[in-house]
Amino acid sequence: MQITNMSGFSGCKVLLYDDENLLFVRKISGSIEYNNRLQLQMEKQKNFKSAFVGVPAIIDSGFDNGLFYFDMEFLQGITLAEKLKTMRVGDIHKYVEILGEFLFEQGGNNSEMAVESFGRKIDQLSNDLKNKNETVCEALGLLKKHDWKMLPCGTCHGDLTLENIIIHDGNLYLIDFLDSFFDSWVLDVATMLQDARCLWSFRNNDKVNNNTLVRMMIFNDLLLDFIKNKQPDKMIDIYFALLLKLVRILPYCNDDKTELFLNEKIGMVMKMIEKEDQL
Amino acid sequence: MKTLIVLCAGGTIVNDKPIYLNTHPDGGLIAKKAIENIYQETYDRVIYTILDRECYEYDADVILSNELRATREIEIVRLEELTKGPADTVYKTIKAANIEGSIAIRDSLGSMELTERLEGNFIVGLNLLTYNDSIQRIKSKGFIVANEQNIVLDFMEKRFCSDIISAGLYGFKKGDDFIESYLRLSDPAYNIPRVSVGHVMEHLIGYKDRKFKLGYTQVFEDWGDQIAWYEMQRKRATVFIDLDSMLANKKIDALSEKTIKKMRIVSQNGMRFVFYYAGMTQDSIAEFRRFLVDNDIEYIAFIDRKSQSKEKYFVNSEEDFDKITLGL
Ligand SMILES: Nc1ncnc2c1ncn2[C@@H]1O[C@H](COP(=O)(O)OP(=O)(O)OP(=O)(O)O)[C@@H](O)[C@H]1O
Ligand SMILES: [Mg+2]
Numbered sequence: 001m002q003i004t005n006m007s008g009f010s011g012c013k014v015l016l017y018d019d020e021n022l023l024f025v026r027k028i029s030g031s032i033e034y035n036n037r038l039q040l041q042m043e044k045q046k047n048f049k050s051a052f053v054g055v056p057a058i059i060d061s062g063f064d065n066g067l068f069y070f071d072m073e074f075l076q077g078i079t080l081a082e083k084l085k086t087m088r089v090g091d092i093h094k095y096v097e098i099l100g101e102f103l104f105e106q107g108g109n110n111s112e113m114a115v116e117s118f119g120r121k122i123d124q125l126s127n128d129l130k131n132k133n134e135t136v137c138e139a140l141g142l143l144k145k146h147d148w149k150m151l152p153c154g155t156c157h158g159d160l161t162l163e164n165i166i167i168h169d170g171n172l173y174l175i176d177f178l179d180s181f182f183d184s185w186v187l188d189v190a191t192m193l194q195d196a197r198c199l200w201s202f203r204n205n206d207k208v209n210n211n212t213l214v215r216m217m218i219f220n221d222l223l224l225d226f227i228k229n230k231q232p233d234k235m236i237d238i239y240f241a242l243l244l245k246l247v248r249i250l251p252y253c254n255d256d257k258t259e260l261f262l263n264e265k266i267g268m269v270m271k272m273i274e275k276e277d278q279l
Numbered sequence: 280m281k282t283l284i285v286l287c288a289g290g291t292i293v294n295d296k297p298i299y300l301n302t303h304p305d306g307g308l309i310a311k312k313a314i315e316n317i318y319q320e321t322y323d324r325v326i327y328t329i330l331d332r333e334c335y336e337y338d339a340d341v342i343l344s345n346e347l348r349a350t351r352e353i354e355i356v357r358l359e360e361l362t363k364g365p366a367d368t369v370y371k372t373i374k375a376a377n378i379e380g381s382i383a384i385r386d387s388l389g390s391m392e393l394t395e396r397l398e399g400n401f402i403v404g405l406n407l408l409t410y411n412d413s414i415q416r417i418k419s420k421g422f423i424v425a426n427e428q429n430i431v432l433d434f435m436e437k438r439f440c441s442d443i444i445s446a447g448l449y450g451f452k453k454g455d456d457f458i459e460s461y462l463r464l465s466d467p468a469y470n471i472p473r474v475s476v477g478h479v480m481e482h483l484i485g486y487k488d489r490k491f492k493l494g495y496t497q498v499f500e501d502w503g504d505q506i507a508w509y510e511m512q513r514k515r516a517t518v519f520i521d522l523d524s525m526l527a528n529k530k531i532d533a534l535s536e537k538t539i540k541k542m543r544i545v546s547q548n549g550m551r552f553v554f555y556y557a558g559m560t561q562d563s564i565a566e567f568r569r570f571l572v573d574n575d576i577e578y579i580a581f582i583d584r585k586s587q588s589k590e591k592y593f594v595n596s597e598e599d600f601d602k603i604t605l606g607l
Contacts (some may be wrong), residue, residue, distance in 0.1 A: 086440070088424065088433040089485035197468070211435045213469045214478055218485040221463070268468055 012038060016074060024059055028069040035068040037179060042070040044177035052102040053172040077168035084219060085212045092218050098172055100226035106185035108154020117182045118148040128251045139247050139266050146240045151184050160188040162195050186234060190241035196220035198265040203258065236276050243269045280380030283322040284372050285313055288330045289361045291504045296337050298502055299388055304515035308346040309502055313385050316392040317448060319351065328356045328372045364473035366461045373454055382454045386476045387447035387503045391496035400491040401450040402431060402480060404443040405499045412548060415507045421445035421477040423493060431491040434481045446496050449476050456483055515549040522556040531570050542576045552578040557587045
């Protein structure tokens with residue numbers, strides 16, 4: 001019996017089922033074209049291993065009317081995005097430490113592959129965003145110039161937004177994996193900063209609660225401090241990855257308000273890079 | 280070095296002057312009442328932060344100095360313009376007065392009574408579960424979560440996350456801690472419109488893992504805005520009660536239980552009753568006095584007005600007097 005619909009934004013359906021007292025979540029592809037990516041998502045979730053965070057166990061998978069689906073354990077809890085709003089401010093560091101350890105656990109070595117993958121990605125973006133505006137051109141120039149070869153190539157989540165982290169029984173669980181053009185924990189950090197630093201999820205809120213803003217700031221600063229303490233040389237790559245993330249949204253953006261928002265944040269991240277460069 | 284900063288700058292205007300320059304119903308200047316019963320004598324410096332404009336328009340500096348002279352030596356910091364919020368006012372005060380060491384901040388005008396002397400990092404709270412009086416604009420308060428050792432675990436502005444509200448006094452062991460957190464919270468990327476003193480504490484707990492001790496007050500009055508101000512005036516109003524009319528048939532037991540209970544509560548909270556009568560015997564009056572005592576209802580006077588006229592007037596000025604005596 002289907003109980004509720006929990007769908008997000010990717011076009012997939014996420015449904016909660018109650019089958020003879022077994023609660024499970026079924027994620028169904030939004031289209032036949034998306035089948036493949038959802039299958040990759042399931043594989044990533046299935047093969048995931050970590051000493052610090054968990055994933056819902058995969059129960060079953062198959063096709064329904066040509067659409068791929070998979071069933072997984074239902075983890076009753078709350079997303080980190082939601083929890084941060086009301087979490088005890090003194091508890092934020094505990095979650096940051098778990099996430100930090102998880103990120104480093106993803107490991108990876110520097111590889112020339114990064115230079116090639118990012119080069120291609122950035123060239124394509126330059127093409128798509130030709131003559132966009134001064135800020136974007138400047139950002140593209142910076143991205144092109146950056147040497148990506150220090151980026152660790154290992155494993156990553158692929159879409160580590162705060163909405164895709166569930167707190168269940170005090171532990172962190174990851175959902176909604178995504179295949180990525182390059183696998184590096186640095187990109188996962190950048191995804192988290194998109195919210196924690198750029199407040200992307202709040203872009204349509206006229207007024208964000210001040211407590212939420214304070215908590216986002218603390219989460220952001222603690223996470224960056226954690227990384228800076230152990231791998232200070234990665235900071236610059238994290239900021240560049242964040243810059244790339246923001247620029248990559250632009251081609252899909254079709255309203256002025258979002259474009260303005262992105263421009264402002266792109267400018268901000270460039271300033272962060274400049275400051276980091278001076279150190 | 281310990282400094283107490285009292286934030287007055289830019290308060291609401293009542294009776295044509297900032298609230299802090301008004302007089303409390305029981306006689307003291309509001310600005311002076313704000314530092315009573317909080318161990319002000321344990322601070323090396325007490326600094327009132329006000330606006331330049333308030334000095335020109337209301338002689339704020341002169342009034343503060345005069346009124347507080349007998350209590351203690353104070354300093355006054357005059358800010359040229361309104362700040363971005365309470366934390367900004369504190370920041371500017373620290374800079375202007377070269378404050379070093381630890382600071383305590385009285386961030387709202389009101390009265391409290393500390394149950395113990397507090398030092399270092401602390402906040403003063405009021406426990407709503409044990410406090411019996413009403414509280415104005417509860418939604419605008421800061422809420423404190425603490426553990427059983429009274430260490431603050433969380434603080435949120437305007438969010439009902441506990442039974443303890445901030446009473447408006449905060450301590451910071453290091454002024455530098457305050458400055459650092461305040462500057463971080465001012466990052467335009469996060470656009471926090473009015474950084475409060477509570478936000479700074481929240482940030483220090485979350486980011487720096489600082490421990491703040493929760494201290495308590497059992498007494499709480501808030502005069503921070505017009506509503507709260509008038510509510511306080513109303514609470515301490517002088518009420519003239521016409522006994523002949525209120526006691527139907529001049530019988531005490533004509534009063535309802537509800538009225539008796541209410542009279543007890545409001546009289547204990549500061550309302551002043553003056554009973555007047557014309558047609559009652561001395562015996563009935565004596566009986567009524569006993570009744571008040573038995574019911575813990577406080578009063579200030581009984582007046583035999585020696586006239587059965589139904590007309591009664593309040594006179595606050597000569598004009599008033601002219602009006603009621605017109606043609607007589
Ligand atoms: N196994 C699960 N247990 C509990 N809740 C879940 C589970 N899977 C998904 N959810 C809930 O459903 C929401 C949407 O799931 P998911 O993120 O997988 O979908 P999505 O449509 O891909 O979202 P997005 O478009 O944001 O990527 C999650 O944010 C979470 O609240
Ligand atoms: Mg999701």
